[in-house]
Amino acid sequence: MSAKAKEEKVLPKRFIVTFREGSLKKGMASVNNFMGVKMSNMMSSADYDDNAINMAEVARSAGVLFNHIGIGIFSADEDQARKLMAEMKQNENIMAIEPEGTRYALGADISEEYLRGFRDASDALYEYSRKYGCEKQMSLLSESYKDTDALTWGLQATLAAKSKFSGKGIQLAVLDTGLDGKHPDFTGRNITGKNFIGGTTTQDGHGHGTHCVGTSCGSKTPKEGPRYGVAYDAEIFVGKVLSDEGSGQDTGILAGIEWAVANKCPVISMSLGSESETTTIAYESVGQRALDAGSLIVAAAGNNANRSSSYYGFVGCPANSKSVLSVGALDSRLGMGNFSSRDTILAAGTAVDIAAPGVDIYSSWPMRDKYNTISGTSMAAPHVAGIAALWAESTGARGASLWQIVIANAKTLSHPFADVGRGLVQAP
Amino acid sequence: MVNLIITLSDTGNKNLAKTKMELEKSGLTVTQVLKNIGIIHGKAEPGQMKKLAALRFVKSVEISKSMSIAPPDSLIQ
Numbered sequence: 001m002s003a004k005a006k007e008e009k010v011l012p013k014r015f016i017v018t019f020r021e022g023s024l025k026k027g028m029a030s031v032n033n034f035m036g037v038k039m040s041n042m043m044s045s046a047d048y049d050d051n052a053i054n055m056a057e058v059a060r061s062a063g064v065l066f067n068h069i070g071i072g073i074f075s076a077d078e079d080q081a082r083k084l085m086a087e088m089k090q091n092e093n094i095m096a097i098e099p100e101g102t103r104y105a106l107g108a109d110i111s112e113e114y115l116r117g118f119r120d121a122s123d124a125l126y127e128y129s130r131k132y133g134c135e136k137q138m139s140l141l142s143e144s145y146k147d148t149d150a151l152t153w154g155l156q157a158t159l160a161a162k163s164k165f166s167g168k169g170i171q172l173a174v175l176d177t178g179l180d181g182k183h184p185d186f187t188g189r190n191i192t193g194k195n196f197i198g199g200t201t202t203q204d205g206h207g208h209g210t211h212c213v214g215t216s217c218g219s220k221t222p223k224e225g226p227r228y229g230v231a232y233d234a235e236i237f238v239g240k241v242l243s244d245e246g247s248g249q250d251t252g253i254l255a256g257i258e259w260a261v262a263n264k265c266p267v268i269s270m271s272l273g274s275e276s277e278t279t280t281i282a283y284e285s286v287g288q289r290a291l292d293a294g295s296l297i298v299a300a301a302g303n304n305a306n307r308s309s310s311y312y313g314f315v316g317c318p319a320n321s322k323s324v325l326s327v328g329a330l331d332s333r334l335g336m337g338n339f340s341s342r343d344t345i346l347a348a349g350t351a352v353d354i355a356a357p358g359v360d361i362y363s364s365w366p367m368r369d370k371y372n373t374i375s376g377t378s379m380a381a382p383h384v385a386g387i388a389a390l391w392a393e394s395t396g397a398r399g400a401s402l403w404q405i406v407i408a409n410a411k412t413l414s415h416p417f418a419d420v421g422r423g424l425v426q427a428p
Numbered sequence: 429m430v431n432l433i434i435t436l437s438d439t440g441n442k443n444l445a446k447t448k449m450e451l452e453k454s455g456l457t458v459t460q461v462l463k464n465i466g467i468i469h470g471k472a473e474p475g476q477m478k479k480l481a482a483l484r485f486v487k488s489v490e491i492s493k494s495m496s497i498a499p500p501d502s503l504i505q
Contacts, residue, residue: 177497207500247496251431251460251469258462271505274495281488282433286465293464303504339504376505378497 014100015081019070020396023093028065028072030091034084035076037062042072073100095395145332147362152228153332154215154357154383160230160390163427167231167389172217173260173268174382175253176209178202178240180366183210185219185229186236193238194259196252205244207365211372212271213238214364216382216389225371228363230386230427231393237265242272250282253318257286261295266392266402269385270299270324271378273316277345279324280317284349287323294398296406298325298385300377301352302341312342315350322349325388325403328420329358329380336419340377343418354410355420356383387427394428431492432456432477434468440485441466447485454479 019027028039041062045051051068058064063074076084081097088094145153155161179186179193181203193202204210217236218229239256242248253272260268268290287297297318304313319326320343329337337359343351358380365372384406391405392398410423434456440447444463451468452458455476460469469492472480481489498505 250492261464378505
C-alpha cells in the first residue's frame with residue numbers, strides 16, 4: 001500500500017453537504033438529527049474576522065460551516081452518511097451530500113506508462129487527422145441516435161428519457177400558436193391558456209405550437225407511438241401570441257411574457273423570432289427582468305443558415321439578447337442542422353448559448369394528424385425549455401441560477417462555440 | 429399612428445402611474461401596461477417618438493414589429 005493510500009485510510013471519512021440557498025439553518029437541523037452534530041459545536045467561517053477558517057483546527061472540531069457558500073463538512077461513518085443521503089431526497093433544504101475527495105496537483109504522480117499511452121494516442125490521432133482531415137475524424141467520434149418504438153431520439157440524446165424528474169410543480173409557458181385542446185395526449189393535464197392576438201381561444205390552427213408544447217411538456221405515455229415530451233408533469237401555460245397563419249406582433253409577445261412572469265413560470269419557451277441581427281432594448285430589458293423575477297426565457301436561435309452552401313446566417317431577435325437563452329439545432333448524429341443559425345455577428349449577446357435536438361423531431365400535431373415530424377431551431381428550444389423545467393424541479397434554482405445550471409451541465413461537442421454554445425443540453 | 433413599445437427604466441417601473449400620465453400628456457395613447465416587466469404599449473404619431481423618449485423614467489421607445497414562423501406544411505419550422 002502506498003503512503004498516500006495509508007494516509008487516506010487512517011483519516012476519518014468526511015462528507016460535504018451542500019445546502020440550498022437560504023436553507024443553512026434548517027438543513028443543519030436535519031444534519032443534527034442524523035449525525036448528532038450541533039451547529040454550536042462546529043467551526044464557522046462567520047467566527048473569523050476575515051471569514052478564513054484556520055484549517056489546522058478543523059481536525060479537532062465536529063465539522064466546519066462555510067456560511068457564505070452554504071457548505072458544511074462533517075465527519076461521519078458510512079451508515080450515518082447513507083441515512084442522510086436517503087433523507088436528502090425528501091429534504092428541500094439539502095441539495096447534495098458527497099464524500100470529500102483528495103486533490104493532487106497536476107503533474108504529481110503521473111506514471112511513465114500513463115504518459116507513454118497519452119503520447120501514443122496523441123500521435124495516432126495526429127497521423128489520422130493529417131491523413132483524413134480533422135472533420136472526418138470528429139464525425140467518427142460522434143454519437144448517433146434514432147427514434148425507437150418507445151422514445152424519440154431527442155429524449156435519448158438529452159438523457160431526458162432517463163431522468164427521474166418530470167417537471168412536477170413547475171409552470172412552463174409556451175408562447176406560440178397555441179395548443180390543440182382536442183389532442184388526446186393532453187387529456188387530464190393542468191393547462192392554463194391565454195390569447196394575446198385579439199381573440200379568446202388558444203386553439204392551435206397552425207400546428208407549430210402543439211408541436212412545441214408536445215416536446216417541452218408532452219405525455220410520458222402518449223396514446224400511440226413513442227414518448228416525445230420532456231417535462232411530462234409540468235403545469236402547462238399556453239400563450240397564443242402567434243396567429244394560425246404563424247405571425248404575431250412584439251406587443252403580443254411581450255404581453256405573453258408579462259403573463260408568464262406574473263404567473264411565476266420558471267421557464268418560458270419561445271420558438272419564434274424575427275430576421276433582425278440586433279435585439280431591441282425592450283427584449284433585452286424584459287429578459288433580464290424576467291430572470292430577476294425567476295423566469296428563464298428560452299428562444300430558438302433561428303433557421304436562416306444554409307450551411308451546405310457555406311452560409312451561416314445570424315441569430316435572430318429575441319434570441320440574440322444577452323438575457324435570453326438562445327438554442328441551436330442538432331441532428332441525430334449530433335451534427336449541426338443545415339439551417340441552424342450561427343453567431344456570425346459576434347457582438348455582445350448575439351451568441352448561441354446551447355444546442356438541442358432539432359432535426360426530424362417527432363411530436364404532437366393538431367388532430368386529425370395527431371403527430372408530425374419536422375425540423376428547426378423551433379424544435380430544439382422546447383427540448384431545452386423542458387429540461388430547464390427538470391433542473392428547476394431538481395435544484396429549486398430559478399432565473400439566472402437556473403440558466404447557469406442548464407449551461408454548466410451541457411455536454412461538450414466538437415462544433416464551434418458560435419454554433420452550439422456550451423454544447424448539448426442534458427437532463428438531470 | 430404607430431404601435432410603440434415603451435421600455436421603462438428600473439426606477440420608472442416604480443413610478444408607473446406618474447410615468448403613464450406623462451406619456452399620455454406627450455401624445456401616447458396607452459393601450460397596455462405590463463407592470464411585471466416594466467413595459468407600456470401605446471400608439472402615437474411617429475413624430476412624437478423623440479419627445480416620448482426624452483421623458484423621465486423612459487429607457488427606450490421602439491416601434492412594434494412583427495414576427496413570423498414558417499407555414500404548417502414546411503419541413504423546417
